[in-house]
Amino acid sequence: MLNYLNSDPEILEVAKLEIGRLQNNLELIASENFVSLAVLSATGSVLTNKYAEGYPGKRYYGGCEYVDMAEELARERAKKIFKAEYANVQPHSGSQANMGVFMALLNPGDTILGLSLDHGGHLTHGSPVNFSGQIYRAVGYPLNKETQTLDYNIIEDLAVKEKPKLIIAGASAYSREWDYKKFREIADRVGAFLVCDMSHPAGLIAKGLLNSPLDYCDVVTSTTHKTLRGPRGGMILIGKDKENPLGIKTLKGDRLKLMSEIFDSMIMPGIQGGPLMHVIMAKAVAFGEVLDDSFDAYAKQVIKNAKQLSNKLSEYEFKIISGGTDNHLMLLDLSNKNISGKKAEKALEIAGITVNKNMIPFDTKSPFVTSGIRIGTPAVTTRGMKENEMDVIAGLINKAVENNENEDILNSVKKDVNELCSKFPLYKELL
Ligand code: DSN
Helix, strand or coil, rough: HHHHHHHHHHHHHEEEEEHHHHHHHHEEECCCCCCHHHHHHHHCCHHHHHCEEEEECCCCCCHHHHHHHHHHHHHHHHHHHHHHEEEEECCCCHHHHHHHHHHHCCCCEEEEEECCCHHHHCCCHHHCCHHHHHEEEEECCCCCCCCCCHHHHHHHHHHHHCCCCCCCCCCCCCCCCCCHHHHHHHHHHHEEEEEECCCCCCCHHHCCCCCHHHHHCCCEEEECCCCCCCCCCCCEEECCCCCCCCHHHHHCCCCHHHHHHHHHHHHHHCCCCCCCCCHHHHHHHHHHHHHCCCHHHHHHHHEEEEHHHHHHHHHCEEHHHHHHHCCEEEEEEEEEHHCHHHHHHHHHHHCCCCCCECCCCCCCCCCCCCCCEEEEEEEHHHCCCHHHHHHHHHHHHHHHHCCCCCCHHHHHHHHHHHHHHHHHHHCCCCC
């Protein structure tokens, strides 16, 4: 496949180096995964050539009959996976999906309530450096200081006090289950829209291993490249069984019109132009893989691996925020290890283990330093690693963190990492 890059030796070298990096390192960034060769082929397909502003059957350009088929397949498969009534698969990213939803439902200056960034929330859920915190009045809900978990009393009190027009559930660094019914009750009490950004656990929700936000939320957004293991991108979904998901009285009963006119038109022409049809086709391929029974075993193993890794790291006296995990990730509080997240990330990188520094709830360090690291199992599980490998990985993490200033030991950990990785080949067909 890389042969086609022979015409550009400099770029060919970059591609080979990246494949080598993926093969030889342990990818533990919770938001990353390895797509199948089928998803990769679709992403690199001729559909990259096509302009197709609009939606299937209603495009502004000719020649869209085949890209229409790809987008229809992606929409239908997404709906089937999540038992949704509506899907828009055009957002280029999760941020674009969130922006489309916010702009469809809110006016500038309206109040939004989302999990604080430093407690595991996402940039687009109201951070002051992001559109969501600049266009809207953003209020953050914290985790409970003792349990380090969501505290529905705190969220309700804040909602009553701040009267948000929109409440957002979902996180990028939270390892526990969400009670969407409780969020719905709070949203209903204050008359707010309820949106969930399920980007991180979407692949686990797809297989019924975690609660589905579609049962209770007005709108759900997601990326397609994390636990869903698809190409980089976003989508918007609306679940079934709610007569009036947006609570807009004038549109009651006219759901399809509401969906297409409000959400579709906010994504295009509202905030995006031409859709990335090659990526949309790759989304269809990935959704087909999620629908296959084999994805059940994958999703279950992601959770089993996360629990095993978290238990084993606890044995090495790593403090796991909230005491453990229900999903694919965990957040480590390194304060008892006398090392910052930044320094741990660097030491682990030298040792061939890729993680990201991450703020922990009530962190006293800046986002550039942090007291924690975030670790996830989706990518190593795709490689076929199981509980035994998680035990080995915990030991390697411990050794690297404990010896973070000893280059010889870090290099010896790297050797062990390379050896482990060599037993789980990745993308060898590409070379
Ligand atoms: N950057 C992603 C993550 O790592 O969680 C979220 O957008």
